[in-house]
Amino acid sequence: MGDKQHPEAGNGKRIHRRKVLGGMCMVGMAVPALAPSAGQAQMPDPESLKPPQVNDVLVHAFGDDAGSVIAVDALAADSKQIFAWAMDPATGMVRSGSRLNQVVLIRVDPARMSEDTAARSINGLVAYSGVCSHTGCDVTDWNSEFLRFQCPCHESQFDPADGARVVGGPAPWQLAALPLKDIDGHVGVAGEFEGRVGFQQPGLSPFGI
Numbered sequence: 621m622g623d624k625q626h627p628e629a630g631n632g633k634r635i636h637r638r639k640v641l642g643g644m645c646m647v648g649m650a651v652p653a654l655a656p657s658a659g660q661a662q663m664p665d666p667e668s669l670k671p672p673q674v675n676d677v678l679v680h681a682f683g684d685d686a687g688s689v690i691a692v693d694a695l696a697a698d699s700k701q702i703f704a705w706a707m708d709p710a711t712g713m714v715r716s717g718s719r720l721n722q723v724v725l726i727r728v729d730p731a732r733m734s735e736d737t738a739a740r741s742i743n744g745l746v747a748y749s750g751v752c753s754h755t756g757c758d759v760t761d762w763n764s765e766f767l768r769f770q771c772p773c774h775e776s777q778f779d780p781a782d783g784a785r786v787v788g789g790p791a792p793w794q795l796a797a798l799p800l801k802d803i804d805g806h807v808g809v810a811g812e813f814e815g816r817v818g819f820q821q822p823g824l825s826p827f828g829i
């Protein structure tokens with residue numbers, strides 16, 4: 621399953637709490653966002669700028685399922701990654717205020733996982749920063765022959781079964797890993813990003829957090 625729509629930066633969306641709690645009880649149910657009222661300031665909510673927080677849940681970032689909470693049994697093994705955002709389940713705030721918060725989620729055969737990767741996984745699912753460490757493109761492509769993420773800009777490749785280490789191309793470091801856990805059958809966040817989120821632009825200081 622792959623999200624065909626190109627990931628894009630967006631202001632954080634606060635989703636009505638009652639709808640979120642209702643949606644949490646129905647796996648895959650879309651959770652609509654409230655539209656800002658006329659004249660409302662468009663500044664991102666500071667909570668939307670925060671990277672994924674412990675006890676957040678992951679929601680689909682794009683496509684028809686955008687905003688719906690992702691179940692721990694979602695996705696077929698070794699199929700293309702999807703993009704996700706973290707959401708505070710208590711408030712419905714989706715942390716999409718910074719594109720550095722975007723996450724790629726994929727299911728990997730546990731038999732291929734490194735020990736560290738297995739420790740961060742839940743039910744075969746692993747998650748990483750979706751921003752390439754080279755010059756910051758979204759890691760949207762999937763190499764189905766070698767089972768690797770592939771960046772469309774300069775073809776860096778990352779192995780999701782082994783900490784998203786760089787296995788090809790010019791990327792200077794692996795994708796930051798996001799530890800996962802099961803929260804009531806949904807993909808939850810078990811810890812902060814491990815590793816460096818952001819990217820390196822030739823001739824400039826590294827950008828990111």
Ligand code: FES
Nearest residue numbers: 752754755771774
């Ligand atoms: S931005 Fe990903 S390989 Fe260059």
